[in-house]
Amino acid sequence: xxxxxxxxxxxxxxxxxxxxxxxxxxxxxxxxxxxxxxxxxxxxxxxxxxxxxxxxxxxxxxxxxxxxxxxxxxxxxxxxxxxxxxxxxxxxxxxxxxxxxxxxxxxxxxxxxxxxxxxxxxxxxxxxxxxxxxxxxxxxxxxxxxxxxxxxxxxxxxxxxxxxxxxxxxxxxxxxxxxxxxxxxxxxxxxxxxxxxxxxxxxxxxxxxxxxxxxxxxxxxxxxxxxxxxxxxxxxxxxxxxxxxxxxxxxxxxxxxxxxxxxxxxxxxxxxxxxxxxxxxxxxxxxxxxxxxxxxxxxxxxxxxxxxxxxxxxxxxxxxxxxxxxxxxxxxxxxxxxxxxxxxxxxxxxxxxxxxxxxxxxxxxxxxxxx
Ligand code: GDD
Numbered sequence: 001x002x003x004x005x006x007x008x009x010x011x012x013x014x015x016x017x018x019x020x021x022x023x024x025x026x027x028x029x030x031x032x033x034x035x036x037x038x039x040x041x042x043x044x045x046x047x048x049x050x051x052x053x054x055x056x057x058x059x060x061x062x063x064x065x066x067x068x069x070x071x072x073x074x075x076x077x078x079x080x081x082x083x084x085x086x087x088x089x090x091x092x093x094x095x096x097x098x099x100x101x102x103x104x105x106x107x108x109x110x111x112x113x114x115x116x117x118x119x120x121x122x123x124x125x126x127x128x129x130x131x132x133x134x135x136x137x138x139x140x141x142x143x144x145x146x147x148x149x150x151x152x153x154x155x156x157x158x159x160x161x162x163x164x165x166x167x168x169x170x171x172x173x174x175x176x177x178x179x180x181x182x183x184x185x186x187x188x189x190x191x192x193x194x195x196x197x198x199x200x201x202x203x204x205x206x207x208x209x210x211x212x213x214x215x216x217x218x219x220x221x222x223x224x225x226x227x228x229x230x231x232x233x234x235x236x237x238x239x240x241x242x243x244x245x246x247x248x249x250x251x252x253x254x255x256x257x258x259x260x261x262x263x264x265x266x267x268x269x270x271x272x273x274x275x276x277x278x279x280x281x282x283x284x285x286x287x288x289x290x291x292x293x294x295x296x297x298x299x300x301x302x303x304x305x306x307x308x309x310x311x312x313x314x315x316x317x318x319x320x321x322x323x324x325x326x327x328x329x330x331x332x333x334x335x336x337x338x339x340x341x342x343x344x345x346x347x348x349x350x351x352x353x354x355x356x357x358x359x360x361x362x363x364x365x366x367x368x369x370x371x
Contacts, residue, residue, distance in 0.1 A: 005084035031104035074175035095203035098160035106162040115190035119160035125197030177217035186225030257286035303367040330356035
């Protein structure tokens, strides 16, 4: 039984296939890994298939799957998953954009308990070499969309990753386009992910097969995974959405508290007239911030191991500061939309509140609660 299967999707890779197979095999030998190499080719019209067939004669751990039913990178990788012999899979491009030298590290992380290990271009230590500006912009857009679903993952669209077979065993993958990793993260069952930085170096030979259609397919895929996460309530994307809903409910409770306290202070205390009612307003705002903090701390971001600061007072102070930032953003947007663009005041306030909410959630999530 193999320790791992390295899946290499290929389409017209006659210029690279020999090198990548030899590099992966050398990595296996140097790190004493008993690995299988599985090339999944979409019936390339060049010599890719002939070269792999030739190499197979001397490399017993090399296998070839030639697909003819359909065509596509993600579909090929998914077929590779079902054809692979080992319980751990590593997916790597044939064009030497991904360093095979990292395979043993990825495998070690899986052995240490990770379910998915991602080669990341966007974490400290990672990077991209020789990419045209257009390609960088497309990639950043794709990464941004992917991070909406998986904020913890810096590179959810990487083509270089390792995954346990069990993660995707029961998953209803709908592979299409280029982003098979996003599909695995969205529909697989996993708890622990780990990222390893790497420098993506654009192919020296041949050209990328990425097209406009690929970008449209990606947008459909993100929408599909979002719906899936809502329906199945189990993926990491759903865990994230649950936090957003809870944060929203807590925010609504804060409005009730704010108005209730304001009503009480103005109706039943001496803080009933200008300028004393400004103090009433400030008290009501602070108590509603306190209300929101307590509920978010005890409910939305309850899980202990995610705590950024162990001291609740620290969290309270940061929450106050970030929320004050949210209020300034809300107010600033209101000002610009009404004074500069003449937008109806309630619409302006609603837009300001929504942007303030996004700020409060994303920044507090990172700064106040989750490490
Ligand atoms: N079987 C098969 N079928 N393989 C394909 C197909 C296909 O239709 N299209 C591309 N490939 C193979 C290529 O032969 C290569 O091994 C690998 O998939 C990547 O193809 P490129 O076309 O060079 O991809 P890219 O550089 O634009 O995109 C890569 O980087 C992105 C960013 O990390 C891929 O790894 C993407 O998955 C990744 O998101």
